[in-house]
Amino acid sequence: MNARSAPTPTHRRIGVLTAGGDCPGLNAVIRGVVKSANQLGYDVVGFLKGYEGLVDPVRYLTLNHKSTTGILNQGGTILGSTNKGRFAATVGVDDRLEIDPELLEGVQTTVEQLDLAGLVCIGGDGSLAVAQQFHEFGIPVVGVPKTIDNDLSATAFTFGFHSAVACATDALDRLHTTAASHDRVMVLEVMGRHAGWIALYSAIAGGGDVILIPEIPWTFEHVCQQILERDNMGKKFTLVVVAEGAELPDGGLVTREAEQAGRQTRLGGVGTYVADEIERRLQRETRVVVLGHLQRGGPPTTFDRVLATQFGAHAVRLIVEKRFGEMVCYHPPAINSVPIIEAVNELSRVCPDASAVQAARALGISFGDSHTSNSPFAVRPAGDKPKLMNL
Numbered sequence: 513m514n515a516r517s518a519p520t521p522t523h524r525r526i527g528v529l530t531a532g533g534d535c536p537g538l539n540a541v542i543r544g545v546v547k548s549a550n551q552l553g554y555d556v557v558g559f560l561k562g563y564e565g566l567v568d569p570v571r572y573l574t575l576n577h578k579s580t581t582g583i584l585n586q587g588g589t590i591l592g593s594t595n596k597g598r599f600a601a602t603v604g605v606d607d608r609l610e611i612d613p614e615l616l617e618g619v620q621t622t623v624e625q626l627d628l629a630g631l632v633c634i635g636g637d638g639s640l641a642v643a644q645q646f647h648e649f650g651i652p653v654v655g656v657p658k659t660i661d662n663d664l665s666a667t668a669f670t671f672g673f674h675s676a677v678a679c680a681t682d683a684l685d686r687l688h689t690t691a692a693s694h695d696r697v698m699v700l701e702v703m704g705r706h707a708g709w710i711a712l713y714s715a716i717a718g719g720g721d722v723i724l725i726p727e728i729p730w731t732f733e734h735v736c737q738q739i740l741e742r743d744n745m746g747k748k749f750t751l752v753v754v755a756e757g758a759e760l761p762d763g764g765l766v767t768r769e770a771e772q773a774g775r776q777t778r779l780g781g782v783g784t785y786v787a788d789e790i791e792r793r794l795q796r797e798t799r800v801v802v803l804g805h806l807q808r809g810g811p812p813t814t815f816d817r818v819l820a821t822q823f824g825a826h827a828v829r830l831i832v833e834k835r836f837g838e839m840v841c842y843h844p845p846a847i848n849s850v851p852i853i854e855a856v857n858e859l860s861r862v863c864p865d866a867s868a869v870q871a872a873r874a875l876g877i878s879f880g881d882s883h884t885s886n887s888p889f890a891v892r893p894a895g896d897k898p899k900l901m902n903l
């Protein structure tokens with residue numbers, strides 16, 4: 513921010529919180545908020561355990577250079593977080609779950625009592641839907657898009673995604689050598705909820721042979737065909753990467769528990785299902801690895817540290833400029849902002865025609881569907897000019 517646009521603060525404090533599931537880079541955002549706010553003469557308070565810390569009993573820490581020293585590369589969040597509790601919200605015309613107005617009043621009171629110029633809410637789609645309802649209630653809030661799933665629209669990347677992909681890629685590197693040594697089929701189940709971003713990117717980076725994602729319908733016949741074709745080429749092992757939200761050929765989702773009101777269904781188990789079925793059909797030794805929360809823990813990658821730091825600094829700028837109800841976003845190479853509502857109204861999912869999908873097909877990677885590697889490139893409609901991205 514240049515000196516000209518920095519007004520003298522009237523409210524002397526900014527609040528920050530981390531909500532929903534954790535992910536690598538949360539501490540880097542917190543540090544970015546604290547350092548840039550302090551530079552502009554604002555103090556920062558960090559609320560504990562997500563939105564819960566905002567209301568009775570209000571719990572917060574004063575954050576300064578001392579409390580944020582050394583956290584840039586630390587996983588998790590020094591403020592704690594939760595994806596349970598009293599704050600559950602959705603927005604959207606047909607699917608709106610309202611926050612209890614008493615809770616909203618409680619948040620408003622906390623903001624007034626602490627004389628906050630604004631509140632930085634770092635969260636994924638559910639948490640940002642809460643932030644959107646704060647905004648509609650008149651609470652001065654800005655959002656920062658967090659999730660390993662990369663499923664928030666209105667930003668090319670969320671922070672945390674790159675780190676999760678790095679973790680899954682490392683797992684594939686390791687599975688590769690053991691699969692090759694034993695002529696086995698290895699199935700790696702990765703997170704991502706109803707989007708296949710982690711599966712797609714990690715499989716490309718880690719040399720996966722089959723990618724099963726929610727966005728592309730697949731069949732066991734095609735998966736098995738790929739394994740047999742590799743056998744014929746003398747490659748007696750196969751790496752299958754399956755997204756936890758990949759629907760089975762009959763349309764079913766494999767979940768860990770029944771749906772609960774106000775809480776997202778816990779996905780998981782599709783990897784085992786796929787491995788068992790491959791073994792049954794081909795009589796081939798098949799093993800499954802469920803990567804789980806390893807993808808969410810540990811230090812952020814350098815890319816995520818840079819992205820998270822920029823997001824933190826830009827969120828402070830939005831508060832200083834009173835651009836409440838906006839969420840920072842990344843459209844390479846620029847950090848910018850959009851109304852929060854734009855990010856939460858529609859999830860970002862892999863386009864079956866995306867260049868990364870096309871590249872994977874061009875390399876002979878199967879998506880478990882009927883495409884062959886002889887015709888990997890979809891025809892781009894006339895007038896649909898490719899978007900140039902300066903990455």
Ligand code: F6P
Nearest residue numbers: 533659660661703704705779808
């Ligand atoms: O949204 C992030 C995410 O890690 C998903 O990929 C996964 O389905 C879910 O959270 C797991 O949530 P929990 O930590 O509640 O098991």
